[in-house]
Amino acid sequence: MRVLTVVGARPQFIKSAPVSKAFLAQGIEEYIVHTGQHYDDSMSAVFFDQLGLPKPIYTLSAGGLNRDAMIASIRKDLLPILESVRPDYVLVYGDTNSTLAGALAADELAIPLLHIEAGLRSFNDEMPEEINRIQTDELSTILFTPSEEANKNIEAEGFLAPFQKVVTVGDVMYDALLMFKDFSRHSAQMGDIDTFNSPFALATLHRQENVKHPERLKERIQTLNTLHNSGLNVWMPLHPSTKQQITANGISIDFITAAPVGYLEMLWLLEKAQIVLTDSGGLQKEAYFMNKPCITLRNETEWTELVDSGANELFTLSRPAQEIISVVERLKNATMPVQEFYGKGDAAALITRTLKNLS
Ligand code: UDP
Secondary structure (H helix, E strand, C coil), X not given: CEEEEEECCHHHHHHHHHHHHHHHHXXXXXXXXXXXXXXXXXXXXXXXXXXXXXXXCEECCCCCCCHHHHHHHHHHHHHHHHHHHCCCEEEEXXXXXXXXXXXXXXXXCCCCEEEECCCCCCCCCCCHHHHHHHHHHHHCCEEEECCHHHHHHHHHHCCCCCCCEEEECCCHHHHHHHHHHHHCCCCHHHCCHHHHHCCXXXXXXXXXXXXXXXXXXXXXXXXXXXXXXXXXXXXXXXXHHHHHHHHXXXXXXXXXXXXXXXXXXXXXXXXXXXXXXXXXXXXXXHHHHCCCCEEECCCCCCCHHHHHHCCEEECCCCCCCCHHHHHHHHHHCCCCCCCCCCCCCCHHHHHHHHHHHHC
């Protein structure tokens, strides 16, 4: 069996690590195309190195294009590659422009599509990710879902055709975390290791809904400044597009920032941090897997079970910055849930088994 995998953004490199390893172990031939959506070494190459990902057969150059141009360019470039590799399946992850472009190319050539992390919804159609994931799910042959909530979303939309199949496998990000947790590490680019001897909050911010609107970005930064100045250090690896917007809008940051770090460094930070503040989908779950409370810097989340369980709280826009201090205090003392919302960390094995059973 031959699978062509389309990846292009940081979380997709991480998600693909356990799946590529399982494919290799089970004799599924995998060909990887990197779309170039993320191209900085700190957003791309570092993950191939750290996680031992297979080398892509092609790396496209879609980075820096706007959404429509990026999807069109990746789709067009994928067509001749798909025609020459002739895979049995195209595999895509998550909800990025690369995901949808891969789905559209597979559809054009009538190649069955596998979607890992299917069924997630924010119900916010202002988010490009929401459009990407809905369209990808509609084109998918097998929808590999991470949670019961995802299954419910698919059922509620009612688009499933007889050729489509939903398979609940859990979250491949849990597989990745279990696979690499023992290799977590501090590295020099994160600054002095002593910084992390005092309690700190690990923060990330990159979503368009926060970053592309200067007023919202100012508000989010102000909230984090307030927390930092209240006495709990805030430490943030700055996403390149966030950094660009902060500079362009002259926003001042009081907390500690660094360049984006690798996954092993992120796992180290997660172990050490008292709490996580983020608008990242992946990081909300990683906090939960590591038994850390999380404040989600968004108005809604796809990972609703975490909020319902009390492990995660939404900090919506227009909440006064000062409130962050009491929310952090409350969550730091919250009891973390013990339920397995996202499977047992064997999603890659379940995906592989499903595919093997089809052949
Ligand atoms: N991550 C990382 N280095 C960083 C920031 C995040 O390795 O400097 C990891 C994080 O631990 C998680 C993934 O990147 O595994 C999340 O990616 P991102 O937040 O870019 O996307 P999202 O999950 O929101 O789609």
